[in-house]
Amino acid sequence: MSERNNLLEVDNVTIRFGGVTALDGVDFSVKEGEILGLIGPNGAGKTTCFNAVTGVVKPTSGAIRFRGKTLVGQQRHKITRLGIARTFQNIRLFPEMTALENVQVGADARHKTSVVGALFRTWRVPVKPHELVEVDAKSGFGRAVQQVRRTGQRIFGLSRHTLEERAAKEKATELLKLVGIEHRAGELARSLAYGEQRRLEIARALATEPGLLCLDEPAAGFNPAEKESLLELIRKIRDTGVTVLLIEHDMRLVMGVTDRIVVLEFGKKIAEGTPAEVRENPAVIAAYLGVPTDAA
Numbered sequence: 001m002s003e004r005n006n007l008l009e010v011d012n013v014t015i016r017f018g019g020v021t022a023l024d025g026v027d028f029s030v031k032e033g034e035i036l037g038l039i040g041p042n043g044a045g046k047t048t049c050f051n052a053v054t055g056v057v058k059p060t061s062g063a064i065r066f067r068g069k070t071l072v073g074q075q076r077h078k079i080t081r082l083g084i085a086r087t088f089q090n091i092r093l094f095p096e097m098t099a100l101e102n103v104q105v106g107a108d109a110r111h112k113t114s115v116v117g118a119l120f121r122t123w124r125v126p127v128k129p130h131e132l133v134e135v136d137a138k139s140g141f142g143r144a145v146q147q148v149r150r151t152g153q154r155i156f157g158l159s160r161h162t163l164e165e166r167a168a169k170e171k172a173t174e175l176l177k178l179v180g181i182e183h184r185a186g187e188l189a190r191s192l193a194y195g196e197q198r199r200l201e202i203a204r205a206l207a208t209e210p211g212l213l214c215l216d217e218p219a220a221g222f223n224p225a226e227k228e229s230l231l232e233l234i235r236k237i238r239d240t241g242v243t244v245l246l247i248e249h250d251m252r253l254v255m256g257v258t259d260r261i262v263v264l265e266f267g268k269k270i271a272e273g274t275p276a277e278v279r280e281n282p283a284v285i286a287a288y289l290g291v292p293t294d295a296a
């Protein structure tokens with residue numbers, strides 16, 4: 001494991017919110033192909049760390065690099081395109097869209113052409129290229145129209161957009177299968193059971209074709225059987241070549257699935273190592289003393 005390349009590097013990151021120091025000089029790296037657990041008591045700074053990696057909050061100081069590229073200051077959608085996806089502690093889906101559509105939206109976050117292309121799909125066909133020439137190419141509208149022109153190209157009688165959309169649908173179906181809810185593809189997200197919604201969130205994140213998947217408490221609210229099958233899913237995802245960064249409160253789940261663990265407390269890293277090393281670490285035992293782990 002130690003010979004693998006660093007995929008993500010969190011380098012001396014400090015984040016302050018007014019008087020609160022949520023992260024205090026935190027350093028760690030995630031290696032290509034591993035499952036890294038990020039644990040710590042409530043308020044330790046885990047979600048803040050995810051937010052920094054995914055561009056939701058900007059570090060007060062320090063650096064974050066993904067595949068050697070700096071992430072600090074990058075916009076969220078750019079970070080997604082660089083190859084980082086996440087799920088949220090509180091499920092965030094489009095409730096009135098089907099499961100399949102929710103995953104396709106994830107794929108749209110990757111393929112810049114498809115969102116605008118989809119919007120203009122209905123009037124693309126009647127518009128002829130020469131009618132578009134006068135449009136101001138500097139304006140957003142102009143760009144959209146240029147988009148229409150590009151997606152209007154036809155390959156084997158099908159527009160590029162249609163082909164892209166068809167491929168996205170197939171891929172979304174595969175992802176629903178991977179997470180075990182393909183039989184719910186046509187159901188509205190809001191009508192899915194809680195556990196299915198969590199799995200759908202993972203499928204949607206995977207649709208962005210990430211190199212790194214950040215899962216924020218994916219097992220929250222799960223019963224032991226659901227946790228067990230989630231554990232299998234996380235391993236399966238890693239086996240497809242996706243590196244995983246996992247925030248999880250259930251110690252048994254964390255210990256059972258991760259290659260290494262980083263422990264935060266009050267915004268500082270207090271330990272790092274294999275699950276066996278972390279379990280024996282006195283600072284970790286002290287940090288968790290009296291903190292319910294729901295695995296105990």
Ligand SMILES: Nc1ncnc2c1ncn2[C@@H]1O[C@H](COP(=O)(O)OP(=O)(O)OP(=O)(O)O)[C@@H](O)[C@H]1O
Pocket residue numbers: 017020021022040041042043044045046047048049
């Ligand atoms: N936007 C914010 N504004 C002010 N304080 C914040 C903000 N976000 C986080 N904090 C504070 O930063 C600290 C770390 O919070 P964070 O949510 O990252 O912890 P956590 O380890 O994810 O906790 P939990 O396990 O409860 O989700 C907490 O004291 C929290 O109150």
